Amino acid sequence: MKIPDLPREKMGWDSWRRFYWNVGKLGVELPSQYSRAAIVVFDTDEVVLTPFATDLGQRGSYEHMNLSIRGTKDEKCPPLYYNEQKVPKAWLNDRGQQILLIDHDYKIAVAVSRIGLVKMTPALDSRIPINLRGRAHAYYPGQGAPPVGGSAIKLARPVKILTAEQQAHIEELVIAAKTYTQLTGRGLGVRALAPADPVELAAIKSVEELSIAQLASIHRYGVGRAVIHVPFLTLEPEKSQ
Numbered sequence: 645m646k647i648p649d650l651p652r653e654k655m656g657w658d659s660w661r662r663f664y665w666n667v668g669k670l671g672v673e674l675p676s677q678y679s680r681a682a683i684v685v686f687d688t689d690e691v692v693l694t695p696f697a698t699d700l701g702q703r704g705s706y707e708h709m710n711l712s713i714r715g716t717k718d719e720k721c722p723p724l725y726y727n728e729q730k731v732p733k734a735w736l737n738d739r740g741q742q743i744l745l746i747d748h749d750y751k752i753a754v755a756v757s758r759i760g761l762v763k764m765t766p767a768l769d770s771r772i773p774i775n776l777r778g779r780a781h782a783y784y785p786g787q788g789a790p791p792v793g794g795s796a797i798k799l800a801r802p803v804k805i806l807t808a809e810q811q812a813h814i815e816e817l818v819i820a821a822k823t824y825t826q827l828t829g830r831g832l833g834v835r836a837l838a839p840a841d842p843v844e845l846a847a848i849k850s851v852e853e854l855s856i857a858q859l860a861s862i863h864r865y866g867v868g869r870a871v872i873h874v875p876f877l878t879l880e881p882e883k884s885q
Contacts, residue, residue: 691784738800756795796873831859839868
């Protein structure tokens, strides 16, 4: 990421209570409380992506900053890698696409989002200043530093990545959970939003360790795909050390 020339006459204050510039695809825009600019640059060289960065009209290439904003279903979203493996599109688009900030200098992609904050590790989220966490959907601490995603990137992988032993354990746990729910009522009447995560279930030893939310998910939807959350993906395969 590189910061473009920032003319003082286009500097704002009111929207953020600190000096800033709104940056669009064509360059620096005039400050306005009604701005829908995707990017805000502060006089400290910190950069944030705003909630508007997820809008279709704001996605695309920001060549003057050497970055782009893409949806994982966008035709121009580049191939992405997790470790040395190319990530299939289906892993990224489970239950809807994700919006990514792509840094062409560091050759990484991070999530443009505040959804899924519970999946972000405290150490990673603490890299976004507390006064910006509600509004920054991605963050740069300064020019020359890599970006930090507003949340983690979700990879929904097929259950077959689990071992046969883990899959057998999950099947037994699901049967026990459904019986347990019928006998005790735990999980009934609780709103479940998605199938249970098999990666989480594989680490649970007995039905008594299941949360009410997990019991409700199993009762209503069963088991879904093997979901993991990662802080970033790369534009090239990472070389083995």
